[in-house]
Amino acid sequence: MGRLWLYLRRYWRRYLIGGLCLLGTATLVMAIPWWTREVVRIIEQGGSLSDVRFYALLIIAAAVLQGIVRTYSRALIFNAGRDVEYDLRNDLFAHLEKLPLAFYQANRTGDLMSRVINDISAVRVMLGPGVLNFVNAPVYYVYAVILMLSMDVRMTLAALAPFPLLMIVARVFRGKIMKSSLEVQQQMSVLSSHVQENLSGMHVVKAYSQEDFQTRQFIELNKDYEVKSMQMAKMRGMVNPLMQGINGLTILIVIWYGGVRVLRGDLLVADIVAFIAYLNVLAWPTAAFGWMLSLVERGRAAMRRLEEILATEPAIASQAAPLPVQGLKQCMEFRNVAFAYNGQRNGHAAIEGISFKLAVGKSVGLVGRIGSGKSTVAQLVPRLFDVSSGEILLDGQPLTHLSLSDLRRMMGYVPQDPFLFSTTLRRNIALGREEYSEEELDRAIKIAKLDRDLAIFPRGLETPVGERGVTLSGGQKQRATLARALLMDSPVLVLDDCLSSVDAQTEAEILAGLRPFLKKKTCLIISHRISAVKDADEILVLDDGKIIERGGHEALVRRGGVYADLYQQQRLSEELDQI
């Protein structure tokens, strides 16, 4: 909870002024029944009309003032809640930006989203309405009880007699409702997973004419949901009427018992009127007591979950005094590198014993089947993951000693799965550059063979690509991410099977265009197609995370091993394509 205090302290002035306004409001609220009592007493005992009007005016003035002060108190405190929400959300976002890929693989986007949205909102409710009621309730109680006691002790005790009952009812029902609502939620998730499963297996449902059977099953679960919902509705439906009923009971006691006392002559009607007014004032804080407690409970639990994220140390970060990097001078070297995904494959390494040197201006190609570990090798270069053993050296320095942002800035990386943001094509391509010339942009677009597509888009570079780039085809997306990396014009280029959705013809054209560009760069090219790697200075063939063949294209083909086999296969399928 330490962090929460940090935020609260930041807005202490708002909370303080808001709190004072609350106190002011409460004072005015309490004054009105007191003056009402005066008016009624004057009437009762036969005073003057001008006295009546004096108090009536006082009440009106207090009412108007109360309206103003109350507005401030609510606005100030609720706004402070929103301010903390804003800070908390920013801090969480900033922290999420520091967490590595492994964190995002372990936590699904939907879960993180709901945490950021729902948990922050729960904390906000605790700090806004929660704080307000938390201050209000005791103030109202103390005020009202003192004033009532000052009028008549026995009446006060009689009137407050049903209050313990009120609290017991609130408490009992709160527990029951929470339990019941949990059951409803569970049944709802049963229902949705049935729908989910039915829809995912729709081809089987249809093939085996299961539609009616599935509907019958659904109706049954649906019925259970209805029954559970009704159980909750029953409980919910009882609380409010009961609360109101008990509140009405206190008023009944006041009038009845008070009436008897008035008849006996030791109480005034004015007192009864005032008592009724004070009990009405207490009705809301009493009814809301349980609700307020649950707000605080929920808020604290949510804050605890958020702190869990905030306390997650970024596993991949620059070390304390990172070495600056400015380009590659000699070479990048993988030295006996192994990597295993945490717990995912029970200790089975994704890659193992990977060693190679990539000299400046040279290129290395990586080929292998799906799951052979090629992409893992690529992901280690910009430190999306850190090696499990062995090391990767850049001009003789281990990657972990270098400034992370420098390291990433010196390489253009084209991931296997093209990710575009829902903005314009231009902004997506220029993601890595703050400033660039139109010529540079044109060149990158030309090499990525995106120029023909742009000619078709009515808005050209200003075309919005939609969420994750949905308006583009798979090939267009890949070419856009390629252009993005090319525009960075960084000394190192990592291409992770980035042309898989591009047809063979276009791929050949892109590769031809890339060749002169790549001459000046140091490249790591990963592909499942031979055509993309065959010009590399060295080709590594990966199988099950290990290098099984290495050498130049000609030599590997001559060798007649796995590479030659792959090459033969791809030639066949190209031939087939042309028939």
Add this chain to the structure above:
Amino acid sequence: MAQAAQQEEVLGKAYDVRLIRRLWKFIVPYKRLFLFTMLLLPLQQAFGVAQPYLMKIGIDQYIAGKDLWGLQNVMLLFLAALIGETVAAFAHHYFSMLVAQRCLADMRGAVFAHVQKLPMSYFDRNPVGRLVTRMTTDVDVLQEMFSSGVLTLLSDLIMVIWIVSIMFYLHVGLALVSLALIPPMMFAINFFRVKARQNYRQIRERIARVNAYLGEAISGMTVIQLFSRERKTYREFEELNADHRDAYHLSNSYEAALYSMVEAAGSVSLGLLLWYGGGEVLHGIIGIGTVVAFKEYVHRFFVPMRDFSQKYAVMQSAMASAERIFQLLDTEVDIQNPKNAVVPKPFRGEVVFDNVWFSYKAGDPVLKGVSFRIAPGEKVAVVGATGSGKTTTIKLLNRSYDIQQGSIKVSGVDVREWDLHALRRHIGVVLQDVFLFSGDVRGNLILGDPSVSQERVEQAARHANADQFIRQLPDGYFAQVHERGSNFSVGQRQLLSLARVLVFGPEILVMDEATSSVDTETEALIQDALDKVMRDRTCLLIAHRLSTIRNADRIIVLHHGEVREMGSHAELMEKRGIYHRLYQLQYEREELKLTSHADSTVIA
């Protein structure tokens, strides 16, 4: 990325006659209960409105008149009113929820049943998540409408009528004084409501922006990090976040002012009442109790007005949800059972494709004039490169999609004239990725037909070599199957799907062979089961195993959506055409692997 604005949820009217009328159709079956609920409402309020009146009588008549007996009687009445209100309020809430829950359950059922009828092409276009939302979240929003929308709006209106009439009945002058604040209050509340509604729209837009940006940033975090965009992204997010906060600051001010104003208005009215009423009391025209009662009525009058804007918002989102649900219900079912559906008897397992043209997207045909005939009992393998159209072929046979040109005949009758269910009863489908439903093993084998005897299930499982591993499970045939069958191995799932075909007993088997590799032992079990399943059936197979094409009577070679070659393995190999290359590409490797495996076993 600043434009990450998602389609903002369009909020239209809070009341749409067309939608209400359609919603009403779901209430009709519970019309009586609904009416009863509606009658409880004025009753509950009558009990409520009676209380201040009884207070007035108690004070004015009996306390002032020093009549203890009378006071007791009127207080007993008060108690009765209190109990009456409590009971009626509970009953109203309970029964209206009962109507609501039943209607909504019906609605969910109707949506589900409708979705079952939608063609496969619909599911290709619409993500599962969105459809789940229709049946769950959207229907739940409608429940909000029942519990805090229309009905309470109506009840508020009745309440206002009650209060105004009783006030005028009690004292015209006082009524006018206490209602004097109403016109300016209405004006002020309306002012805030309009403001709040504009602000509400803005808030929703900004929430959507913040959430969309967040979602995008989380899923694209790697890209942000790779391109060192952290700081810039943070600034953009902060800006959206600040916009969101500011919109809420404004809304908080509106709400605070509205709330406080209503509270204050109640007290100002009290002051006015005392100002005017005090004189009347002093002159002995009315009693103190009347003033007290008026104070209560004024309070009860303002509260519903305050809550109006909230209810308006509930109604707005309810209408939006109803619109979406009805849209789904209105989606046309384009593959329907024909009017005069035919069930040819006796059934012959003959399949004829005659000049079949088909495309998923207009102008991009996947099959271009495909024709072939499969005789009853014949085993035909379809081969082709990826994208040749072979998978589409099997989807067309059981009418998962309708073709655009030509005809597909099963047992001599066009599939579009067949009774859909009967047709599918004759065609067993085994797909690459075997889909198991959560439940138990037996349920997955009988697929909803409880009349299947356990004996038959076990026999089928034995035949399909699945019996042995099923028996080793903790509950045997009643062992739990997790979602998507995740607790079964790939090989086990394949055996189960073959057993499923045997239980089902169709005359035609359509199979897209799995490509994923399994261990040699399981492979042998599958091979054996497959042979048994294929026996005496017409089979249309998309072959990935060498043995499958070798055992096929005939091979059809699809290339770019056309039948290019047809014949037996030997014939086609001799031709040295497409099949020859496909064979080298896809199957030869397997042969090599098998022979080398055999070699190594010999050596071992």
